[in-house]
Amino acid sequence: MGTAVRRVEDPELIRGHATYVDNIVPPGTLHCVFVRSPLAHARLDTVDVAKAREAPGVVAVLTGDDMGGIPDHRPFMVLNDACARPLLARGKVRFVGDMVAAVIATTRAEAVDAAELVEIDYDPLEPVVDPEAALADGAPLQFEELGSNLAAGFRDPDDVRPLDDADVVVRARIVNQRLAVAPMEGNAVTAAPGGADEPYDMTVHVSTQMPHGLRGQVAAQWGWDTERVRVVAPHVGGGFGGKAGLAPEHAVVIEAARQLGRAVTWTETRSENLTAMPHGRGQVQYGELGLRRDGTIVGLRARVVGDSGAYAGFGGALTLGPTRNMAQGVYRIPEIAYDGAAVLTTTTPMGAFRGAGRPEAAAMVERLVDMAARELAMDPAELRRKNFLQPEEFPLTTRTGSLYDSGDYGHALDVALRESGYEALRHEQAQRRERGDRVALGIGLAVYVEVTAGGGGGEYGSVSVDADGGATVSVGTSAHGQGHATSFAMIVADRLGVPMEQVRFVQSDTAAVPRGGGTGGSRSLQLAGSSVLVAADTVLERAKQVVATALEADVDDITATDGGLGVAGVPDRALTWREIAAAADGQGVSLSEARDETQPGATYPFGAHVSVVEVDLDTGRVTPVRHVAVDDCGTVLNPTLVAGQQHGGLAQGISQALWEGFSYDADGNPTSGTFAAYLLPTAAEVPMYEASSTETPTPYNPLGAKGIGEAATIGSTPAVQNAVVDALAPLGVRHVDMPLTPDRVWRAIRDAEAGTPADPWTEPPAFFADLPVRGASADPEAAAVDV
Incomplete structure (x- = not known):
């Protein structure tokens, strides 16, 4: 740590x-x-x-x-x-x-x-606001010349049949609702x-x-x-992909x-x-998970409709790229069939929102696993553990082509269960149910893996020792709240011994920084941080040579001193960084280095979350009581920054589960176009977070770091949704779509108590069968989108 x-x-x-x-x-x-x-x-x-x-x-x-x-x-x-x-x-x-x-x-x-x-x-x-209705015969067309509202799509060949060997298949139509990005600054x-x-x-x-x-x-x-x-x-003032x-x-x-x-x-x-501003999420997922009676997963079939909004907003492509790529999650799934359609509607164009396609995948898979646990009468933690990919299997290429670098999913789950007091929570839940309490306790699990720095690549970073003895670090990323100035200054201070308060930070001006990929996809520390690290080490080696020459010493004897470099074991033979800068200038040696370090591929952070909620069975109100998050972003440079990213991600992930959702009426008019109707939580609504980290370094960069910016968002949403459904399970409720508003939850309770619980499954629309087979036509690149 x-x-x-x-x-x-x-x-x-x-x-x-x-x-x-x-x-x-x-x-x-x-x-x-x-x-x-x-x-x-x-x-x-x-x-x-x-x-x-x-x-x-x-x-x-x-x-x-x-x-x-x-x-x-x-x-x-x-x-x-x-x-x-x-x-x-x-x-x-x-x-x-x-x-x-x-x-x-x-x-x-x-x-x-x-x-x-x-x-x-x-x-x-005539407008069309529903992406499934937009592909129905006779639907009004955004672009008549296309002849369809299908912006892009594909299906897997008919011979991919992942459910044939299943003893049990659980099915659900899952809505991952449209969200407004809503940064503090527009x-x-x-x-x-x-x-x-x-x-x-x-x-x-x-x-x-x-x-x-x-x-x-x-x-x-x-x-x-x-x-x-x-x-x-x-x-x-915030970006989140928007x-x-x-x-x-x-x-x-x-x-x-x-x-x-x-x-x-x-x-x-x-x-x-x-x-x-482009909205995020916006998928309708038809998910089917096949298992044997002993709980072994045999296959996943997913048919997913992505709302692209107007003008084929690129958010629809997330359905075809990151959501498909991450559909295997943390599990050993021998066979996966995935069909995807990105659809035009007469609504705000769709783009990226924190996680960009990965939260949607985790939400689908984790709901299906919870449903399977209920169907098989297995503890949801036991079913997950039985099917985890194991640490010794990494690096591992999934059925959808993602190359996982490293992971220890069982360890993260063990920590989350221990920190939450899982067995005691289950005991309390059983007691409440025996008493017939009308305030039900729900316990939800989610174990996820996501992709950061999608596509690998590199990032610019430079380090210079200044004439006054301080240092300047310059990066091609662009911070908007993540703490880049702190993390990059920590690296330079650690390598050079320059006090952090003397490290200047330059970013976000193309006149001052020659190139850069910016900030998105949780890429900054692992890419720019690695460039800064290597650049600082290069500057340090040059500085040691400068000091050795100035003091007429062997370069191998030069070591760090308080505020500079000197001869090991000889305190009075040392130079401060100001003196080193002057000596370097005199010797014609540059104490400035720029790097564009790369890594061979994306990294795959992961984690386990436990959500504890109370559901009032008379009103449908859901109160989040506790949330335990264990997120693994590889090597942790600064726990404070990691915790800050976890806290922000948790707020947004819990909010999607319980409150947020952007909606339209039948005429395409926004019905949640103000904060009076689009519900963002305050500190009064969210629970106190119990956030911690495990560390499973990646071999892909010298820091061993993976991304953390989106992790907690991805893990928290399905954990909360699973917790609410868990609270209602004794009534016969199998699934409730987000956001889990009091009205929606109350209606699920009412129907279940009347003996008519809603069936979570409806047959997918016929248009999936008409999609081109993957590889048979030009499809958007199915790669992680760095947003």
Whole structure:
């Protein structure tokens, strides 16, 4: 276990000294306000902006006709290129919140007033908000030229039959509901064009997870040289996948700045954020798990519908990539058949949300395993342990092609059971049931594995010793709350002996950091941290040679001293880092090193969670009582940072199980477009967390580190859902979909007590049989998506 060092970035944040995009708008900047569609699906007959252009303070009003020279928007991962999104709507609008016009004025208030003067004539079309209904015969089409709302999909060949040898098959239709990302800070961007004598054609300050990636998209969109675009991400108030890549709103603001030759800024409102920032999750899963009577798993069949929203949002691809790739979970499953369909609907485009396809896989598999335990009258911990992949089997390639690097799933479960007092909880549960208590105790387990740093690759990191004796560390990742400044400073301080308070941290400015992959997919420490580690070691070796030369000593005798390097055993023969920097300059030796360390593949963190809930059988209210999380992210550098990521992930994972869900009415109108209806928990709703870690290092990087940013989210959601169903099991309830609201839980109780518990299984739609066989047509790359 590493050292619990306090975060160095927090004083600036808690004292109100942090700088966000909306805080650094230069004088004279114009303000952008978008006119958005109130209809989910309609043809655009006319867009009359004459009155708006004459309004006070208005400099320009842009429509789709003004964007003709700019390519349509394509997210950083394209699911179906035929569904590219116009920067401002042309011909049709395809979801409530689709952008039709942009009003640019000298103040935001003037832009808001003028936006109300834009007159739009809509010809309403029938919407479709349900992804299964969207593939039914006669469904209204987003893109008529496609002839279908299928954005992409595939099925496994008919000869893959994973259930043939099963004695018992448990089946469920499982809904993994749509979620709003809802970061504290929504999208924000300020674009400033450069003059002929300036180094950049465009400087963009933007709230993003991936500054260099966004720079590349901007350069490609406008045909600029990459070096002529500067992107700066100041402090970012949360990302969670929703700020990965260039948003269409960013592109409109940049184009407005280009056309007008003036800086333009936009910060979205909360209602815009909830209805227009790409949503996450959004799957309907038909899962079937086959087992022998002794509990041995023989196969899994999954047919999964992914909601892509409008314009084939790349979130639909998560159904075809990460969810499929992680469908085996932590278990030995000899055969897996997986069919996936990514579907267009007249709703907010789908993107990534913390975990990006992996939570959906874990939720499906862990529900089916719990159902199997109930069917076989086995303890759910015993059934899991019986089917775990074992530590000596790693590295291991799963049936879906994922190469697991290392794992010890049984150990994580043992720790979770011990820390939760599992046997005592089961005893208490039995006593309550014997007494007929109307407040039922539920105990839910989940054991998961996920993928981080998907695709392997590398990341930029550099270390320099400065003239004043401090050090500067520069990385291509981009922090938005994870503690990068602390973790990278710890590595440099440990290797060089420079005090942490003398380590400067540089990130998130493409003018200061030459390259980088940004932050997503829990990749930062294992990739950028490894580069910083190797760079620091390289600088240290050079510094030892400098000191040896200066002191006329053997380099093998040079060792660390308090604040510098010196000759071992001779205290008065030493140089401070300030003196070393001066000596290096005199000797012509660079004490600066940049690295792009790579690792051979993704890493696979894992863990085990135990959720304890109480369910009021008279009202359906669920109260989370305890949550024990044991997450394994390989070598732990700083337990405080790991715990912080666990706590944040737990809040979001528990919230999905119990409260959150973005919904639409039949006309495609958002019914949860404000925080009055979209329920986020406060500290009063979530339980105290009992979070700890096991450590199973990866062999893929010198730190032995895996990702932690998404782990607790993935493990907590199915644990809570399993706990609620466990509380209701004596009534005959087998499954309840999320979010487990009082109304939904109460209806399940009512039906079960009336002797008509809901059947968790319905036959999958016929369209699965019509999907192309995997490999028989061009499918999106089935690889982990780094978001």
